[in-house]
Amino acid sequence: xxxxxxxxxxxxxxxxxxxxxxxxxxxxxxxxxxxxxxxxxxxxxxxxxxxxxxxxxxxxxxxxxxxxxxxxxxxxxxxxxxxxxxxxxxxxxxxxxxxxxxxxxxxxxxxxxxxxxxxxxxxxxxxxxxxxxxxxxxxxxxxxxxxxxxxxxxxxxxxxxxxxxxxxxxxxxxxxxxxxxxxxxxxxxxxxxxxxxxxxxxxxxxxxxxxxxxxxxxxxxxxxxxxxxxxxxxxxxxxxxxxxxxxxxxxxxx
Amino acid sequence: xxxxxxxxxxxxxxxxxxxxxxxxxxxxxxxxxxxxxxxxxxxxxxxxxxxxxxxxxxxxxxxxxxxxxxxxxxxxxxxxxxxxxxxxxxxxxxxxxxxxxxxxxxxxxxxxxxxxxxxxxxxxxxxxxxxxxxxxxxxxxxxxxxxxxxxxxxxxxxxxxxxx
Numbered sequence: 001x002x003x004x005x006x007x008x009x010x011x012x013x014x015x016x017x018x019x020x021x022x023x024x025x026x027x028x029x030x031x032x033x034x035x036x037x038x039x040x041x042x043x044x045x046x047x048x049x050x051x052x053x054x055x056x057x058x059x060x061x062x063x064x065x066x067x068x069x070x071x072x073x074x075x076x077x078x079x080x081x082x083x084x085x086x087x088x089x090x091x092x093x094x095x096x097x098x099x100x101x102x103x104x105x106x107x108x109x110x111x112x113x114x115x116x117x118x119x120x121x122x123x124x125x126x127x128x129x130x131x132x133x134x135x136x137x138x139x140x141x142x143x144x145x146x147x148x149x150x151x152x153x154x155x156x157x158x159x160x161x162x163x164x165x166x167x168x169x170x171x172x173x174x175x176x177x178x179x180x181x182x183x184x185x186x187x188x189x190x191x192x193x194x195x196x197x198x199x200x201x202x203x204x205x206x207x208x209x210x211x212x213x214x215x216x217x218x219x220x221x222x223x224x225x226x227x228x229x230x231x232x233x234x235x236x237x238x239x240x241x242x243x244x245x246x247x248x249x250x251x252x253x254x
Numbered sequence: 255x256x257x258x259x260x261x262x263x264x265x266x267x268x269x270x271x272x273x274x275x276x277x278x279x280x281x282x283x284x285x286x287x288x289x290x291x292x293x294x295x296x297x298x299x300x301x302x303x304x305x306x307x308x309x310x311x312x313x314x315x316x317x318x319x320x321x322x323x324x325x326x327x328x329x330x331x332x333x334x335x336x337x338x339x340x341x342x343x344x345x346x347x348x349x350x351x352x353x354x355x356x357x358x359x360x361x362x363x364x365x366x367x368x369x370x371x372x373x374x375x376x377x378x379x380x381x382x383x384x385x386x387x388x389x390x391x392x393x394x395x396x397x398x399x400x401x402x403x404x405x406x407x408x409x410x411x412x413x414x415x416x417x418x
Contacts, residue, residue, distance in 0.1 A: 041329075053309050056286075056289035059289050060289045060290045060293065130291060211290060214290070215293070215294070218294040218297050223298045
């Protein structure tokens with residue numbers, strides 16, 4: 001074999017070896033870069049999660065000394081209408097912007113009213129406000145806050161009237177909601193007037209209370225409105241009629 | 255003619271990345287503006303103890319956003335695809351168990367959730383959607399190499415261009 005050919009073969013071997021080494025170095029470098037990148041990414045994600053938990057916690061936090069409306073029970077969470085001696089309790093979870101609640105109130109509200117006046121039923125109103133939008137200027141919250149101002153100033157019967165007025169005049173879902181002025185005027189019609197009520201409506205005095213009762217309803221296992229419980233038993237949506245409620249009340253009386 | 259599999263597969267992987275990544279990014283972002291609703295949505299499943307409800311409601315959207323971003327820009331694609339598959343399995347278990355227990359809840363997949371104004375649940379749609387996404391995510395975890403990716407090993411014909 002001529003020297004030239006040998007030399008060429010040796011050179012090729014060396015070049016191949018060098019190329020393989022360079023490739024191995026590049027692989028190792030890439031692996032290291034990937035590892036460093038992965039560590040940084042993991043740290044960033046964990047930090048972002050921690051920051052999000054802290055920030056969102058503070059956004060949902062309510063003041064421990066939040067204003068609670070007077071004339072309520074269960075540490076201010078519930079508005080009770082009707083006689084204490086009534087044998088049956090109906091718990092109502094409603095949002096003032098909820099159209100199904102409006103339908104329920106228009107068909108079955110009078111049935112509830114006569115059951116209350118007959119002394120058969122005591123109503124426990126639990127407010128909820130989860131249909132706030134920017135279009136309705138947080139109407140769910142503003143309406144429930146106004147209702148709290150009404151019960152605080154004029155008691156449960158005025159709350160009942162105000163509640164009925166708001167459902168009778170419910171703004172369309174997706175619409176702009178009632179204005180504070182309209183809420184104040186319905187509050188007056190219900191029997192709650194004066195600068196204190198007006199101020200409470202405009203300043204969202206019971207805003208934190210609204211958050212708290214909405215959260216409490218969720219803790220009570222309520223996942224939709226209207227939720228109607230007759231002596232603790234949740235009615236099916238097909239029972240949300242005058243006949244359905246009447247039958248459930250009779251069954252509860254035994 | 256005929257399809258050249260090795261030419262088409264990376265583009266399919268790119269489409270899979272954008273689909274799964276886009277869904278996760280949007281799903282995460284929509285849960286940020288109303289944290290109280292996120293808490294109610296998680297609580298409505300009645301699966302977690304109360305102490306864990308808020309951390310999950312606040313932390314999970316960030317994880318979704320991170321997974322979505324990674325898939326969209328194309329870094330740590332296999333890890334992100336596996337993470338998205340794990341999350342989808344968790345969601346399927348959650349939705350399936352809510353369905354089985356007869357709870358009437360909105361899944362809260364894209365914000366909102368928990369309380370719903372009407373008792374109209376959409377479990378079949380939710381399960382179908384999550385299952386379809388799960389299949390795509392698993393395929394992506396198996397074949398993560400794709401076009402238009404920021405990270406990862408370059409494809410053979412990209413090697414030269416990148417080396418320079």
